[in-house]
Amino acid sequence: MAIGLQDLKDKVVIVTGSGRGIGKGIAEAFAEVGSKVVISDIDAETAANTAKEIAGKGVETLSAVCDVSNREQVDKLINATVEKFGKIDVVVNNAGITMDGLFIRMKQDQWQKVIDINLTGTFNVTHAAVNVMRKVKSGCIINISSVNALGAPGQANYSATKAGVIGFTKALAKEIAGMGIRVNAIAPGFIETPMTAKIPEKMAEEMIKAIPIGHIGQPLDIAKPILFLASDMASYVTGEVINVNGGLNGV
Template sequence: MDLGIQDRVAFVTGAAGGIGARVAAMLAQEGASVAIGDIDADAAEAQAARLRERGFAALAVRVDVASAASVDQAVATIAKTLGGVDILVNNAGFTRDKRIGRMDEGDWDAVIDVVLKGSFLCTKSVLPAMIEKKWGRIVNISSRAYLGNPGQANYSSAKAGLLGLTRSMAMENGRYNITVNAVAPGIIDTAAVRNLPHFEKIKANAEASLPLPRLGRAEDVAAAIVFLASEQASYITGDVLHVSGGRYG
């Protein structure tokens, strides 16, 4: 199936590893030129080099998504090297889990700034080129945690906020043939999850309780994102696609 993203330019944040790296690779396989955005410049370059070794067009850009100046510089670099951004995947994020009584202002701000403010800044920066081309795809990586998780008030709030941003941007920009959607993964088997001290318990609980009894794979999430970035999803906007094995509560 032709996804219609051949020769498009994609910017994936937090793409040096995990889900972001898999998304970038899958977009590259479909013919897009990809910019690997990450705050870790060396890791971003290593990932971009791996894609270039496979014959794909890939550029590493260091970006602190919580800084407007850093985001604008990264987008300008991408435009100069690859062309204006056609596809934006707001993937950068992390957890800093604590019960609310132990969560300080820094814990709250750090997660909100990267996940929610970062997505706002990246979206704002790439929109002019998309509007000029009358074509764009923005995919925000939310989480099933938007429904709430104990110990994740900061993360759940940020991921819930992304859904409001998604729907607002979809309504503002549909007239320019720009779609804005979100993907909400469940528990995905990534290096970060495997390094959790209670990983085996997480895995056992998933296998025992989910309608699809396994942990998700990065490929599962990447496939959903690439679909939403494609021409095949041209009449879908303002929506959220759950990739959670059937877990919603």
């Protein structure tokens, strides 16, 4: 009986959008338990810096520039990973953006870009990775949704994508469980990253007041349940959404 995260050692893990923020925290956590981590981001500089930092801890990494909304770039990311490491064990679909605005003023482009990155990006990376995983009848996909999948004013576009990610997770989990691939999601609450640094201070203070645990979360708070989902500890968990939000009402 294996209780713990030992099986994550030498697992090959792709984390999208891992140049900074939550993705970087997730990549660092996998490195901490000895996984081989692919740092992929649309931003070449942050991806390279994060990969360098992690490699400094003696872990094998690959830094890859990849816009998840571009299928050609995604295919390159998957091919480069297989070329370097020979397999893909875990994919964390973390890359995501906000382009907030009131619906009546929302531009078509503001809607489309968020859909393309948050939802189609998740499709692209998963679609390409599952094609590799199914051949060995093993794999694990973890998608990042949000507490705002429940609907947040000013985020009709973002909320639609994050609710979509949940439907996608649940449908795919049922479809590919027989291929030995588990699919789960994490719905973070309010986490301290460059994304949330854009929120005006007063509004952020009000948001923190509403968190029962009493403070904003850190990327590591999200990374820990992701390690659980990726490990054998969650071998019978699929199609699940874990709310990680300090007690806010979850999805």
